[in-house]
Amino acid sequence: MNENRTNWPITALIALGSLIVLLPLYMAVMIAVKSPQQIAQSVLAWPDEWHWGNFAEAVRMTNFFQAFRNSAVITVFSVIFTLLTNSMVAYAISRNMDRKLFKGLYYYFVSALFVPFPIIMLPIVKETAQLGMNNPVGLILLYIVYGLSFNIFLYVGYLKSLPRELEEAAKIDGASIWGTFWRIIFPLLGPINATVAILTCIWAWNDFLLPLVILSKPHMTTLPLAQYVFQSKFGVEYNYAFASYLLALAPMVLVYVFAQRWIIDGVTRGAVK
Amino acid sequence: MRSSMKTYYWMVVPAVAIFFVFHTYPVLMGIFYSFTNWNGLSPDYDFVGLRNYLNVFRDGNVLDAYGFTIKFALLTTVIVNTISLVVAMGLNARIRLKNFFRGVYFLPNVLSMLIIGFIFNYLFSNVFPDAFERMGLDSLAFNILGKENTAWIGVVIVTVWQATAFNIMLYLAGLQTIPSDLYEASSLDGAGKWREFWSITFPMIAPFFTINMVLAMKNFLMVFDQIVALTGGGPGKATMSISYLIYTDGFQGGSFAYQSANAVVYFIIIVFISVIQLKFLQRREMDLG
Numbered sequence: 001m002n003e004n005r006t007n008w009p010i011t012a013l014i015a016l017g018s019l020i021v022l023l024p025l026y027m028a029v030m031i032a033v034k035s036p037q038q039i040a041q042s043v044l045a046w047p048d049e050w051h052w053g054n055f056a057e058a059v060r061m062t063n064f065f066q067a068f069r070n071s072a073v074i075t076v077f078s079v080i081f082t083l084l085t086n087s088m089v090a091y092a093i094s095r096n097m098d099r100k101l102f103k104g105l106y107y108y109f110v111s112a113l114f115v116p117f118p119i120i121m122l123p124i125v126k127e128t129a130q131l132g133m134n135n136p137v138g139l140i141l142l143y144i145v146y147g148l149s150f151n152i153f154l155y156v157g158y159l160k161s162l163p164r165e166l167e168e169a170a171k172i173d174g175a176s177i178w179g180t181f182w183r184i185i186f187p188l189l190g191p192i193n194a195t196v197a198i199l200t201c202i203w204a205w206n207d208f209l210l211p212l213v214i215l216s217k218p219h220m221t222t223l224p225l226a227q228y229v230f231q232s233k234f235g236v237e238y239n240y241a242f243a244s245y246l247l248a249l250a251p252m253v254l255v256y257v258f259a260q261r262w263i264i265d266g267v268t269r270g271a272v273k
Numbered sequence: 274m275r276s277s278m279k280t281y282y283w284m285v286v287p288a289v290a291i292f293f294v295f296h297t298y299p300v301l302m303g304i305f306y307s308f309t310n311w312n313g314l315s316p317d318y319d320f321v322g323l324r325n326y327l328n329v330f331r332d333g334n335v336l337d338a339y340g341f342t343i344k345f346a347l348l349t350t351v352i353v354n355t356i357s358l359v360v361a362m363g364l365n366a367r368i369r370l371k372n373f374f375r376g377v378y379f380l381p382n383v384l385s386m387l388i389i390g391f392i393f394n395y396l397f398s399n400v401f402p403d404a405f406e407r408m409g410l411d412s413l414a415f416n417i418l419g420k421e422n423t424a425w426i427g428v429v430i431v432t433v434w435q436a437t438a439f440n441i442m443l444y445l446a447g448l449q450t451i452p453s454d455l456y457e458a459s460s461l462d463g464a465g466k467w468r469e470f471w472s473i474t475f476p477m478i479a480p481f482f483t484i485n486m487v488l489a490m491k492n493f494l495m496v497f498d499q500i501v502a503l504t505g506g507g508p509g510k511a512t513m514s515i516s517y518l519i520y521t522d523g524f525q526g527g528s529f530a531y532q533s534a535n536a537v538v539y540f541i542i543i544v545f546i547s548v549i550q551l552k553f554l555q556r557r558e559m560d561l562g
Contacts, residue, residue, distance in 0.1 A: 011368040017360060018377045020434070025380075027400060028392050043400050085288065092284035105285060112296055114544050116495055118519040119536035122313065122529055123299035123306065145295045148288065177280040206385040208498050209516075213524070224387045228501070231391055238395060245388045252383045260376050263383070267439070268446035 032242035039239060051239065058244035066219065067226035068251070071205060074136050074222060078143040078204040079197050086148055086196065087189055090155030091181050095167075097156075106156065112149040117209065125213050134216040142214065143204050151196050158192040159185075195266040205252055223248040306533040313529030325534035335535055337510055338518045339542075345425060345514070346493035349432050353489055354482070357437045361444035362474070375445070382438035390502025393431045394418065397503075421511040424504050428512055432499055436492070440485050447481030448474070483554040487547055494543055515539050 027043050033050050058064065093109075096102035124142070128134045133141065162185070170180045208224040215221065221229065227248055230241065256263060307325055311318035329335050364375055381389070398416040406414040417423040455473050464472065475482075497516040500506055506513035506521070515535070523532035 005367065006369050007367045010363050010366045011370075014360070014363045014368055014374050017363070018374055021377050021381060024392060024396060024434070027396060031395070043403075088284050089288040092281040096281055102281075102285070105289060108289075109292065112292075114491070114547055115296075115300055116516070116536070116540055116543050118495075118516050119303045119533075119540045120296065120299040121520065122523050122533055122536070123302035124295065125524075126313070127295070127299060127302075141291075142295060145292055148292055177277045177284075181284075202383055206383075206387075208385070208387045208501070209520075213520075224385050227385075227388055227391060231502075238399075242392070242395075245392060248388055249384055252385075253380070256380065256383045260379075261372070264375060264379055264442060267379075267382075267442050 028242055028246060031238060032246050034239060036237075036239060054239045054243040055247060058240050058247060061240060062226045062230045062244050062247075063221075064226070064244070064247055067221050067223045067248075070136060070220060071223040072251075074140055074143070074211075075201055075204040077140045078147075079200045081140070081144050082147050082151065082200045083193050083197060085144060086151040087155055087186060087193065088181060089148065090152045091159060091185055093152065094156045094159040106152065109149050109152045113153070121209075121213060128214055129216070134214055136215070136220055139211060139214050142210060143200065143207075147196075147200055147203075150199075154192060154196060155189070158189065162188055191266075194262065198263050198266040201255075202252070303533050304537055306530050307537050308534075309530045311530045312527045313523070314527075318530070321530075325531050326538070328531065329535050329538055334510060334513070335518065338513045338515045341425065341512060342494060342496065342515045345428065345496060346490055349429055349436070349493045350486060350489045352429065352433050353436050353440055354485055356433065357440035357485070358444050360437065361441045361448055364441070364445055365448040378441050379438045381435045382442075384435065386435055386498040387502050389435050390431055390499050393427070393434070394503050397427050418504055419508060421508050424508060424512045428496070428499050428503055431503060432493065432496065436489065440489065443481055443485055444478065447478035451477045479554075479558040483551070483558060486554060487550050490550060491543065491547055494546070 030043055030045075030047065031039055032054055033052065034047050035049075035051050038045075038047060038049070038051075089109075093102050093106050097106065125134075128138045128142075131138070166184050166188075167180055170184055175183070206224060207222075208228065211222045211225050212228070215225070218229075227245060230244055308320055308322060309318045310321045310324075360378060364371065364378065368374070397418050402414045402416055405411070418427045451474065455477070456469065459469050459473055495516050496514045497520070500512060500514050500517045504512040506517050519532045519536050519539070522528050523536075526532075
């Protein structure tokens with residue numbers, strides 16, 4: 001009867017609620033394209049004159065392209081190596097869960113989820129400095145290693161649901177474990193790889209605390225870190241500051257707009273243990 | 274047979290070694306330093322036993338930070354979960370532009386907490402007071418981040434704004450696992466909407482509720498970026514969180530060992546709260562299931 005009728009009251013409420021998400025972002029855009037005088041008149045009003053130059057000035061002041069390149073390199077390598085290594089570790093663990101050693105390793109990795117970062121923070125800064133790893137390479141390694149806990153949890157859950165027949169067939173055909181993993185299992189991990197890739201990407205791109213304590217030189221700065229430095233240096237020029245914030249947010253927003261469905265599905269799937 | 278086991282070992286041994294070196298070892302070192310008086314720089318240091326721990330429990334600043342962080346985490350967890358459940362149910366209803374709205378509500382999750390904090394910082398200090406003044410609501414026309422007794426509200430608002438996105442998606446995933454014939458049966462029995470929610474919807478998404486509550490609580494206990502961007506722990510020490518205190522005092526204040534002890538206490542409290550939550554919520558899952 002009324003199976004497919006649109007529920008208009010709820011649609012209206014959802015639309016109203018979405019303004020709470022959109023309005024602050026709209027204001028941020030408006031502040032970024034106005035002059036200080038225009039901002040003083042009204043933040044909400046559509047600008048009579050667009051100051052696109054604010055973005056050019058922000059690029060210059062924050063050395064945007066350098067920070068962008070650093071963030072991009074760190075994020076891309078973290079995602080690639082996380083996929084290649086974490087899935088392999090999880091595979092070895094999931095196929096030997098009946099052995100005490102591997103079961104123990106599973107709990108060893110997953111229990112690390114409950115260790116708060118501040119307890120590691122002070123010693124890891126000393127350690128990376130001593131090893132000469134207080135740079136983007138060290139940071140990438142830390143993202144790969146610290147991701148293990150949650151990713152093993154996700155991968156092992158997913159691997160349990162994969163039928164063993166293919167692996168057994170491969171074994172009869174004489175394939176090694178190594179070959180079986182890379183040629184048969186890894187391609188089958190597509191959906192969970194997507195989830196892990198998305199979560200790692202969001203984390204590595206937006207993370208602030210780890211780069212703040214690990215990176216030692218100004219030229220290694222990532223985008224969030226650049227905003228932090230910018231904020232403390234040029235506290236009053238809000239139009240430039242907001243242009244700079246938007247430039248830092250834009251890449252992830254663009255990725256999100258183009259891969260929206262994929263990202264939402266990925267995150268949702270990650271939740272279903 | 275033997276050689277296949279060898280391959281499995283080669284797959285895990287390097288990862289275990291690296292994980293130990295960069296995660297477990299720093300944890301152990303943190304615990305070790307907590308029993309010393311090292312300032313983080315000088316070449317030598319002494320063991321002081323439990324002195325740091327005794328001082329942590331007597332330190333007003335530390336206790337205030339625990340008070341703020343735990344209250345903040347409890348409150349934010351409840352608000353975030355309530356709002357995200359309501360929005361998820363709305364997004365799961367028969368509404369127009371479903372995919373568009375899903376996209377909008379999930380957007381904050383891909384945005385950096387730090388930058389969101391900077392944006393809201395300006396809105397709180399300039400835009401909102403100005404808007405309230407123009408509306409004639411002079412009593413609301415002040416910067417909530419600037420007053421000791423209201424600054425926490427600002428931190429809660431920004432955190433909720435950003436964090437609901439993730440929880441909405443998880444609840445939406447949960448709601449989609451509920452078979453629709455359950456609702457048909459209940460409407461035949463004449464159950465009202467309220468009854469339907471408590472008897473069907475809520476029990477069916479119990480595992481998602483558990484995961485959301487535990488993850489949210491754990492994340493909010495570690496609140497850091499928001500504090501940096503919004504208040505810097507102030508005004509006074511009103512919004513000083515534990516992570517932020519350990520960072521500022523441990524690095525800049527030179528109390529490396531002392532804050533290590535604080536971090537160990539923090540670790541124990543987080544594990545304790547998470548375990549209690551899991552036990553309690555999973556028992557509830559079984560009772561309902």
